[in-house]
Amino acid sequence: MQFKHITVAGSGVLGSQIAFQTAFKGFDVTIYDINDDAIKKAKERIASLEGVYTEYFKNEQDAAKSAQSRIRYATDLAEAVKDADLVIEAIPEVEKIKQDFYKQLGKAAPADTIFATNSSTMLPSQFAEYTGRPEKFLALHFANHVWQNNTGEVMEHAGTDPKVVQEVLDFAAAIGMVPLHIKKEQPGYILNSLLVPLLDAAQGLWGNGVADPQTIDKTWMIATGAPMGPFGIIDVVGLQTVYNIVSTKAAQHPENKGYKAIADMVKTQFLDKGKMGMGTGEGFYTYPNPAYLEKDFLQP
Numbered sequence: 001m002q003f004k005h006i007t008v009a010g011s012g013v014l015g016s017q018i019a020f021q022t023a024f025k026g027f028d029v030t031i032y033d034i035n036d037d038a039i040k041k042a043k044e045r046i047a048s049l050e051g052v053y054t055e056y057f058k059n060e061q062d063a064a065k066s067a068q069s070r071i072r073y074a075t076d077l078a079e080a081v082k083d084a085d086l087v088i089e090a091i092p093e094v095e096k097i098k099q100d101f102y103k104q105l106g107k108a109a110p111a112d113t114i115f116a117t118n119s120s121t122m123l124p125s126q127f128a129e130y131t132g133r134p135e136k137f138l139a140l141h142f143a144n145h146v147w148q149n150n151t152g153e154v155m156e157h158a159g160t161d162p163k164v165v166q167e168v169l170d171f172a173a174a175i176g177m178v179p180l181h182i183k184k185e186q187p188g189y190i191l192n193s194l195l196v197p198l199l200d201a202a203q204g205l206w207g208n209g210v211a212d213p214q215t216i217d218k219t220w221m222i223a224t225g226a227p228m229g230p231f232g233i234i235d236v237v238g239l240q241t242v243y244n245i246v247s248t249k250a251a252q253h254p255e256n257k258g259y260k261a262i263a264d265m266v267k268t269q270f271l272d273k274g275k276m277g278m279g280t281g282e283g284f285y286t287y288p289n290p291a292y293l294e295k296d297f298l299q300p
């Protein structure tokens with residue numbers, strides 16, 4: 001089936017980007033959110049994405065400028081999904097909120113509508129039964145800044161119909177993502193299965209006093225040819241997110257004193273000083289010209 005109408009549920013950071021990207025590629029999009037206030041914020045996000053896209057896609061000005069005209073807004077779920085071929089869910093990363101949403105969505109949507117979750121840390125099988133249509137449900141995971149970081153990780157659960165998987169892979173390609181098929185459930189998909197251990201290891205080397213962040217980044221960049229090292233990546237992710245993750249680990253593993261030590265270092269050296277990473281202009285590096293981009297950074 002060729003999808004025509006896409007509904008994006010949740011219009012926060014990722015939902016608004018997914019909606020804009022989908023409209024930019026010519027699809028009709030409905031944004032669904034919980035109330036008028038959320039819709040007002042969605043309209044502001046969408047308007048600012050028009051600026052981002054016109055700047056980034058200098059040769060596709062018409063598509064960037066007409067994308068907004070293909071986006072409708074709704075706070076009534078049945079109205080929002082009545083013509084949807086596909087619903088992409090990008091609501092908060094809270095299991096209960098998502099379960100309740102899928103229960104309502106399963107009742108409100110036409111029987112042949114496919115559902116995809118953009119959840120970063122949960123698995124489709126956690127919600128499949130709530131959808132009432134497990135064979136038409138899977139994950140379609142985007143990365144922040146979808147127009148540039150265009151991975152489309154498509155992850156099925158054991159009960160997803162292979163035809164649905166193919167349709168969603170095709171859709172991901174049609175909206176400009178590189179479709180990446182994950183054939184069985186994997187927490188963290190491919191990207192975070194690789195990235196999280198790298199960032200954890202880098203923090204461990206720093207936290208244990210083995211080497212300073214710049215030496216760690218230099219080692220990684222010289223040896224692999226990567227354009228930035230783990231601490232450059234941490235600045236992009238944001239120090240608050242890194243702190244939240246490491247302090248959760250510290251609480252879960254009190255016997256491992258290393259997690260607590262790293263959480264304290266991140267808090268006192270960065271968060272307490274307002275150094276949140278690239279977003280605030282300073283983290284392990286200062287922006288817009290971080291030291292790792294200077295030409296002598298990798299020299300002997």
Ligand code: NAD
Nearest residue numbers: 010011012013014015033038090091092093118119120144
């Ligand atoms: P966000 O907090 O920015 O936005 C959530 C949106 O959902 C808000 O607009 C909120 O009003 C709305 N919402 C809340 N309850 C709802 C409901 N019951 N029905 C409909 N809408 C509801 O969140 P986000 O960062 O965009 O994350 C959304 C999802 O995308 C999460 O599952 C997250 O794991 C995933 N994700 C986030 C990123 C990221 O970098 N932020 C990257 C990839 C995937």
